[in-house]
Amino acid sequence: MMSQMPKIFIDGEYGTTGLGIRQRLGNLPVQVCSIPVEQRHDMKVRLDMMAQVDLVVLCLPDEASRESVAAIQSLSGHQPKVLDASTAFRTHPDWVYGFAELDLGQAEKIKSAPLVANPGCYSSGAIALLHPLVKAGIIAKDYPLTINAISGYSGGGKQMIASYEVTKDAPPFMLYGLSLQHKHLPEIVHYAGLSREPIFVPSVGNFPQGMIVSVPLHVDTLSNNANIDDIKQCLQQHYADGNVVSFVDEVPAKVSGDHLALTDQMELHVHSNVRQDMVVLTATFDNLGKGASGAAIQNIRLMLGV
Ligand SMILES: NC(=O)C1=CN([C@@H]2O[C@H](COP(=O)(O)OP(=O)(O)OC[C@H]3O[C@@H](n4cnc5c(N)ncnc54)[C@H](OP(=O)(O)O)[C@@H]3O)[C@@H](O)[C@H]2O)C=CC1
Numbered sequence: 001m002m003s004q005m006p007k008i009f010i011d012g013e014y015g016t017t018g019l020g021i022r023q024r025l026g027n028l029p030v031q032v033c034s035i036p037v038e039q040r041h042d043m044k045v046r047l048d049m050m051a052q053v054d055l056v057v058l059c060l061p062d063e064a065s066r067e068s069v070a071a072i073q074s075l076s077g078h079q080p081k082v083l084d085a086s087t088a089f090r091t092h093p094d095w096v097y098g099f100a101e102l103d104l105g106q107a108e109k110i111k112s113a114p115l116v117a118n119p120g121c122y123s124s125g126a127i128a129l130l131h132p133l134v135k136a137g138i139i140a141k142d143y144p145l146t147i148n149a150i151s152g153y154s155g156g157g158k159q160m161i162a163s164y165e166v167t168k169d170a171p172p173f174m175l176y177g178l179s180l181q182h183k184h185l186p187e188i189v190h191y192a193g194l195s196r197e198p199i200f201v202p203s204v205g206n207f208p209q210g211m212i213v214s215v216p217l218h219v220d221t222l223s224n225n226a227n228i229d230d231i232k233q234c235l236q237q238h239y240a241d242g243n244v245v246s247f248v249d250e251v252p253a254k255v256s257g258d259h260l261a262l263t264d265q266m267e268l269h270v271h272s273n274v275r276q277d278m279v280v281l282t283a284t285f286d287n288l289g290k291g292a293s294g295a296a297i298q299n300i301r302l303m304l305g306v
C-alpha cells in the first residue's frame with residue numbers, strides 16, 4: 001500500500017497535539033488526508049479515511065483512542081499502521097514504545113512495528129534520565145525515587161489552554177496529581193525498569209509551552225558506590241549521538257521552564273552541590289515538542305521511512 005507519497009490521517013487533527021503534528025508534517029514528503037472539522041466525531045467518515053491511508057495518527061482521549069483502534073482492527077482488508085498519542089497502549093505488549101532513544105535497536109523496532117505508542121510528556125523526561133542509570137546498576141530498581149515536574153499549560157489540552165488564555169481563572173502555578181496516581185506512572189515504572197513506584201509530583205505554570213522533569217538523589221544511596229562522574233559518564237555514553245536528546249555537561253545556575261520551548265530537542269543536566277553528595281537530574285524540553293508532536297514526527301518518519 002505504501003506509495004511514493006505515503007498517506008496519513010490524523011484522528012483528532014483539530015486538537016492541540018493533532019494541530020502540532022499537522023504543522024510539522026508540512027516539511028515531510030507525505031500526503032495528509034483530512035476530514036472536515038464538523039465530522040471529527042463521525043466514526044464512519046473517519047474509518048473510511050483510515051482504510052485508505054498508510055498511517056493513522058490518533059490524537060484523542062484514551063477511550064476514543066481505544067474505539068478507533070478497535071475500529072481499525074475490524075477492517076477486513078488493508079490495515080494501516082497506527083501511532084497513538086494517548087496513554088491507552090503505552091505498556092501494552094502488542095505495542096512498541098515510541099521513544100527512539102530508549103536503547104540501541106528501539107528505532108529499528110519502531111520502523112517495523114504496526115502499532116506504536118507515543119510516550120507521555122513527563123514520562124519522556126523521566127525515562128530519558130532514569131532508564132540508562134537503572135540499566136547500568138547506578139540506581140537500584142527499588143530505589144525510593146521522587147520525580148518533580150513542571151509543564152506549560154498546553155499540556156492540559158484545549159480546556160486548560162482556555163482556562164489560562166480565555167477565562168483566565170487558572171492559578172499562576174499549581175501542584176496537581178496529588179493523589180499520587182498520575183497516568184504516566186505505569187509507563188515510567190515499565191520503561192525505566194523500576195520495581196518500586198516513584199512519588200511523582202507534577203505541576204503547571206502560567207506559560208504556554210515547556211517542561212522540566214527533575215529527580216533528586218543522595219549520592220550515598222546509589223548502588224555500586226557510584227558517584228557523580230559515573231552518572232555523567234553513563235548519560236553521556238547513552239546519548240552520545242545527541243541528535244534529539246543530549247547530555248549537557250555544563251550546568252546553568254537556573255533552569256527555565258521554557259528553555260527549549262518551540263524546539264523538538266531535550267537536554268539532560270546533572271546538578272550537584274559542592275560536597276558532591278547530592279544530585280538533581282533534570283530533563284528540559286517542550287511538552288508539545290519531544291513531549292508530544294515532535295516525538296510523533298520522529299516516529300512517523302521511522303514508521304514511513306521518510
Ligand atoms: N497536550 C499535550 O501536551 C499532550 C497530549 N497528549 C495526548 O494526546 C491526546 C490528545 O490530547 P490533546 O491534543 O491535548 O487534547 P485536545 O483536547 O486538545 O484535543 C483532542 C481532540 O480530539 C477530539 N475528540 C475528543 N473525543 C473524540 C471522540 N470520541 N471522537 C473523535 N474526536 C474526539 C476533540 O474534539 P472536540 O473539539 O470536540 O473536543 C479534539 O479535537 C490525549 O490522549 C493526550 O493525553 C500527548 C502528549 C502531550
Ligand SMILES: CC(=O)N[C@@H](CCC(=O)OP(=O)(O)O)C(=O)O
Pocket residue numbers: 085086087119120121122151152153154155156157160183184202203204291292
Ligand atoms: C498539564 C497537564 O495536565 N498535563 C497532562 C499530561 C499531558 C498529556 O496529556 O500527556 P500524555 O497524553 O502525553 O500522556 C496531565 O497531567 O494529565
